[in-house]
Amino acid sequence: MGQQKVVAVYPSTNGSKTVGIPTVIQPVKDSLSALQWVQQYVISLHESTYLEASVDSIAFYKDTLRAWVHRGTSHRWSRLINGSVPEEFLYKSGYKQKFYANTRFNYKELNRLENRIIRYSENAGFPFARVFLDSIQSDSAAFSARIQYEAGPMIRMDTVTVIGTAKVKRIFLESYLNFKKGSLYNHKQVIGLDKQLKHIPYVRWMRPSEVYFVNGLAHPILYLNYRKCNQIDGFVGFQPNTTIGSSTNSRLLVTGEFNLNLKNAFNSGKEIKIQWRRFEPLSQKLKLEYLHPRILRSNIDLLLGLDLLKQDTLFLNLDRKIGLGYSLSPEVKMGVITTIKSSRSLSEQVYTSSSTLFADFNFTQYGVWAKYTTLDDIFYPLSGWDIAVQWNGGEKKWINTDQLPQNAATIPIQALQWTLDGTLEKYIRIGKKATLLQRFQGMYIQSNNLVLGDLYRVGGLKTLRGYNENNYYVSDAAIYTLEYRYFTEATSYVLLFVEQAYIRNSLNNNYTDWPIGFGTGLSFSTKAGVFQFIYALGYAKDQTLSFNLSKIHFGLSTRF
Numbered sequence: 001m002g003q004q005k006v007v008a009v010y011p012s013t014n015g016s017k018t019v020g021i022p023t024v025i026q027p028v029k030d031s032l033s034a035l036q037w038v039q040q041y042v043i044s045l046h047e048s049t050y051l052e053a054s055v056d057s058i059a060f061y062k063d064t065l066r067a068w069v070h071r072g073t074s075h076r077w078s079r080l081i082n083g084s085v086p087e088e089f090l091y092k093s094g095y096k097q098k099f100y101a102n103t104r105f106n107y108k109e110l111n112r113l114e115n116r117i118i119r120y121s122e123n124a125g126f127p128f129a130r131v132f133l134d135s136i137q138s139d140s141a142a143f144s145a146r147i148q149y150e151a152g153p154m155i156r157m158d159t160v161t162v163i164g165t166a167k168v169k170r171i172f173l174e175s176y177l178n179f180k181k182g183s184l185y186n187h188k189q190v191i192g193l194d195k196q197l198k199h200i201p202y203v204r205w206m207r208p209s210e211v212y213f214v215n216g217l218a219h220p221i222l223y224l225n226y227r228k229c230n231q232i233d234g235f236v237g238f239q240p241n242t243t244i245g246s247s248t249n250s251r252l253l254v255t256g257e258f259n260l261n262l263k264n265a266f267n268s269g270k271e272i273k274i275q276w277r278r279f280e281p282l283s284q285k286l287k288l289e290y291l292h293p294r295i296l297r298s299n300i301d302l303l304l305g306l307d308l309l310k311q312d313t314l315f316l317n318l319d320r321k322i323g324l325g326y327s328l329s330p331e332v333k334m335g336v337i338t339t340i341k342s343s344r345s346l347s348e349q350v351y352t353s354s355s356t357l358f359a360d361f362n363f364t365q366y367g368v369w370a371k372y373t374t375l376d377d378i379f380y381p382l383s384g385w386d387i388a389v390q391w392n393g394g395e396k397k398w399i400n401t402d403q404l405p406q407n408a409a410t411i412p413i414q415a416l417q418w419t420l421d422g423t424l425e426k427y428i429r430i431g432k433k434a435t436l437l438q439r440f441q442g443m444y445i446q447s448n449n450l451v452l453g454d455l456y457r458v459g460g461l462k463t464l465r466g467y468n469e470n471n472y473y474v475s476d477a478a479i480y481t482l483e484y485r486y487f488t489e490a491t492s493y494v495l496l497f498v499e500q501a502y503i504r505n506s507l508n509n510n511y512t513d514w515p516i517g518f519g520t521g522l523s524f525s526t527k528a529g530v531f532q533f534i535y536a537l538g539y540a541k542d543q544t545l546s547f548n549l550s551k552i553h554f555g556l557s558t559r560f
Contacts, residue, residue, distance in 0.1 A: 005034045005063055009041065012056040012068035019066070034065040042069065047107040049074045051143065075105045078144035083134065085117060085149040089124075093117045105143050117149065125184030127213075128152030155185035158217040166203045166224035172268040173222075175294040176200070185218050193220065196330045201378045202229040202264035229263040229379075233529070233557035235461065255280075255469055257461075257555070269293045277469070282312045301325040303337070310346075315453040317343045323369075331374055337367045339392065343453040359451045363417070365394030375427065380491055382435045386425040393418035396447060417447035417454070433488075439481040443474070450475065450507060461553050464501050466517030466538025468551070475506040492524035495534075515540035519551075529558035 009024035010017070024041070028034045038055060045053035052072025059066045080100035082090060093116035099109075114131045121129035135146040159181055160174050174180065177196055178189060193209045204227040212219045235257040260274040271291035278284050285308070292302040303323040310316050323337030342362045368391055375384035397414040421443040428436040441463065443456045452473060458464050459471030464479055483497040498518040505511040519536030533554040539545040 005029070005031055005065055007034050007037055007065045007067060009038075010066060010068050012070045017057065017068050022066075028065075031060070031065065038065070038067045038069075041067075045069075045071060049076070049105045049107075051075050051105070051107075051138065073141055075138065075143040076141055077101060077103050077105050078137070078142040080110075080144070081146050083146040083148040085131070085147055089117050089120050089149070092120045114147075119187075121149075121151065122185075122187035123189075124186075125154050125156065126151045127155055127185055127187050127218075153216055155213060155216060155218050157181060157183050157185060158219045160220045160222060162222050162224055164206060164222075164224045165226040167226050167267050168200075168203060168224075168264065169268050171297075172294065175297040176269065177220075178299065179220065180297070190218070190220065192330070193222070197222065197224065199330045199373070199378075200269075201227070202269075203227055228559040230560050231259065231261040231263075231557055232560075233555055234258045235532075235553055235555035280312060280469070283310060283470070285309045299327055301327075301335075303335075309453075311453070313346050315343055315345050315451075317341070317453050331372055333371045335369050337369060337390075337392070339365050339367070341365060341396075343451065359398045359449075360400045361396055361398050361451070363394050363396035365392045365396075365417070367392035380487070380493075381427045382487075383427050383429040385427075387423070389420075389422035391418065391420050396449065398449060411449050413449065415448040417445070417450070419443070419445045421456075434484065434486045437481065437483040437485065439479075439483070441479040441481075442477070444476040446475075452507065455505065455507070458501065458503060461534065464499055464515065464517055464538070465497070465519060465534060465553075466499070466536035466551055467515065467540070467543065472503050472513075472515075473505055473507075474503045477501060477503045489525065491530065492522075494520070494522045496520050513541045515543070529556045531556050 005028050007024070007026040007028055008022040009026075010019065010022050012018075026037055026041075028037050035058075038058065042053050042055055050071050050073070052070065054070050056068045056070055058068075077100045079097070081097065082095075093113060095113060095117075117131050118129055121127075129152050130150040132148055132150075133145040134148055135144075137144045157179055160170055160177070160179060162168070162170065162173065177193065190211055194205065197203065197205050197209070203224040206223040206225055209223065210221040212221065236254065255278055257277045258275070260272070262270075262272040264270070265272050270293065271289070273287070273289040275287040276284070286306075287308075288306040290304045292304075294300070295302050301324065303321070303325065305319075305321040305323075307319040307321075308317070319339055319341050321337055321339040323335055325333055325335035327333050340362075341364070342360075344360050370389055372385060372387040375381040375386055394417060395414060396417045422441075424440045426438045428438070430436055445454060445456065447454065455473040455475055456477060457470035457472070458474050458477050458479070459467035460469035464471075479499060479501040481497060481499045483495055485493045485495045487493040497520070499516065501515050501517075503513050503515065515538060517536055517538040519534060521532065521534035521536075523530060523532045525531075531554070534552070536551045536553075537545060537547070538549070538551070543549060
């Protein structure tokens with residue numbers, strides 16, 4: 001039985017057995033595989049319009065399995081007419097009667113039609129529907145039938161039940177999952193439950209969800225535990241004090257950052273973010289954000305934000321923004337945003353040279369954004385994509401133009417200004433404990449009346465390691481990161497990285513450079529939180545490769 005066999009198929013008519021030249025010869029592994037192959041061969045004949053195909057007899061002869069198969073004639077559709085299928089279901093499934101009249105019979109196409117009707121029925125409140133054929137008539141070459149439909153009981157959604165320690169309000173969870181008590185059952189929505197739940201940072205998915213049907217109602221059961229996601233962290237950085245005319249005599253500049261990120265405020269998915277950064281002796285940045293998800297139980301999120309940047313004694317920027325986001329799927333989100341921007345010069349000298357331009361302005365810009373993520377873990381990913389892109393544009397107008405000197409007269413006071421920036425991350429899993437991160441960051445700004453306060457700031461822990469925080473003012477930049485992470489535990493890893501950047505400053509005679517940064521670091525969990533340490537070096541036109549110019553960043557992140 002375990003020796004290699006050969007299947008020989010012979011034609012059969014009215015049960016007659018003839019042994020001549022077989023129509024098909026197929027080598028197989030053993031006798032069981034031979035029998036399975038014969039069954040599949042008959043099914044393939046059915047799918048090829050030979051509806052009468054059947055096996056008349058089978059016999060083993062030494063190492064050969066002889067099968068006598070009756071093929072019959074090839075059938076054509078005479079007609080397929082609607083019996084009791086709702087017209088809406090037929091229309092949505094793509095049925096047209098002309099496709100089933102005097103055409104070649106296709107078993108697979110009939111099966112696809114039936115499945116499409118069933119799927120539409122399942123998503124319209126009838127998950128137990130049945131589709132079948134009756135009034136079947138078949139002659140020597142033609143096949144006709146009537147397609148029938150039995151709906152089964154109508155099913156409506158009931159409330160969601162959560163089993164576990166997750167701290168989230170049921171009303172918000174139903175809104176997030178697009179469930180509404182009393183709505184028609186939607187099977188596509190139900191089978192996508194777990195996919196949506198795995199994208200929630202403040203719950204830990206424990207096991208596949210279940211749905212119980214009782215008295216015409218569907219009861220979803222979710223198995224979720226609490227996950228620490230609210231975050232408080234701070235970073236302290238040490239770097240050489242290269243500020244000209246600094247009020248301090250210290251050769252070492254201490255920089256800092258504080259972050260507060262509440263992911264599930266009030267147990268209803270609301271997010272509150274507070275970020276403060278000090279990257280130079282007289283420079284600070286404050287960022288506030290509030291996200292209100294699922295406004296009025298809709299699929300729309302509301303975002304409010306405030307950004308304040310004080311750059312030394314040069315300028316003060318204030319951005320106020322409001323945005324709306326919409327979830328197309330658990331992986332894809334899109335939205336619009338409006339930002340009211342203003343800048344005020346803190347220097348008496350408004351315009352000094354082509355590379356240092358300060359001017360007061362107000363303008364409103366409008367933007368669109370999109371995000372796509374398939375990360376296997378939000379905090380410690382090993383595989384997946386994370387992509388974000390945003391475009392903003394608006395008409396900017398200078399104010400207090402009487403302060404501008406004559407050599408700035410060639411610059412238009414009012415001009416269109418737009419920006420495009422994005423981040424693309426790809427995590428590639430290597431074995432069980434390591435991942436390779438490839439990240440691309442791009443940013444571009446275009447306007448005929450740019451000032452220093454408009455430019456992007458590149459450098460430091462978040463953009464280009466190995467350089468001072470906000471070391472470069474750029475009108476456009478591209479940064480590529482290659483980082484290897486080896487996890488010693490589920491939440492602890494060591495890393496090696498290299499970053500190559502291209503930067504350009506259109507205000508400084510199109511100054512360009514290709515700075516590179518590289519280094520190592522580690523991140524490990526303690527009872528107090530997650531401790532991070534990164535050591536980095538950089539090399540560029542304005543920075544030699546020297547251990548004296550190395551950058552050290554360390555900090556503690558606490559999740560609760």
